[in-house]
Amino acid sequence: MNVLRTIIIPADLVGKARNFGETLSPAGANMYLTPLSPTGNLPATHYISSGIIGSEFADLLPLITVSKGAKLGDPDIVTKAPGKPVVMHAAATAGAKAQKLTLTATEPDAVNIMDQSDTSGQPPFEAMARLGLQMLKGTL
Numbered sequence: 276m277n278v279l280r281t282i283i284i285p286a287d288l289v290g291k292a293r294n295f296g297e298t299l300s301p302a303g304a305n306m307y308l309t310p311l312s313p314t315g316n317l318p319a320t321h322y323i324s325s326g327i328i329g330s331e332f333a334d335l336l337p338l339i340t341v342s343k344g345a346k347l348g349d350p351d352i353v354t355k356a357p358g359k360p361v362v363m364h365a366a367a368t369a370g371a372k373a374q375k376l377t378l379t380a381t382e383p384d385a386v387n388i389m390d391q392s393d394t395s396g397q398p399p400f401e402a403m404a405r406l407g408l409q410m411l412k413g414t415l
Contacts, residue, residue, distance in 0.1 A: 278333045281325040281402040283311065283393040289322045291380040292388050295363065296324070298371040298378045299332060311408040321408055325399035335363040339395040341405065358394070360385035 284292045289307050296303030310319030337358035341351050364382040371378035380388075395402050403409060 276330045277327045278330055279326070279396050279398070280328050280333055280336065281323065281393075281395050281397055281399045282306075282336070283321050283323050283402060283406060283408065284388065285321055285391050286310075286319050288384075288388050288391060291384045292322075292392070294378060294380040295367050295385065295388070298367040298374065298376050299363070300370065301374065310411045311403060312411060313407050313409070315409040315412050317411065319411060321406075323399060323403065323408075323410075325402075335359045335366065336394045337389050337392070339393055339397075339402075341395065341397060358389040360389050363389075 282292075284307055293307050296306035306324040307322040309323045311321040311323055312319055335358060338356045340354050340356070342354075344350050344352060361382060364380075364385045367378050367380070367385075370376075393402065393406060397405070
């Protein structure tokens, strides 16, 4: 089954996240190209990738779920299910070998990325608004 995932990565981790993406799947080679910041101006503080992915990849990632409060005016309820960084690193290692690519990101990098990233099933502009981020001007 395919699912929507919006993944927002801190700028200082984007290189490692891109390396995981490209080694997990050829389709992952073009992830995290859109820069974000709180003001819409440089410097980029985050990068985003959003789209439909296979559940075999989605199941590896942590997942932020946002539910509306019980009553009108109640705050949203945000929960985070953990990802599987060890399994993701193993899958990326196998993918790198199969595609004759180099995996430079490590298992601790996978843990760090999952701890610091925001992965949800929200459409991209909803996730960006929740985090107070916007696309850099000129990237639309």
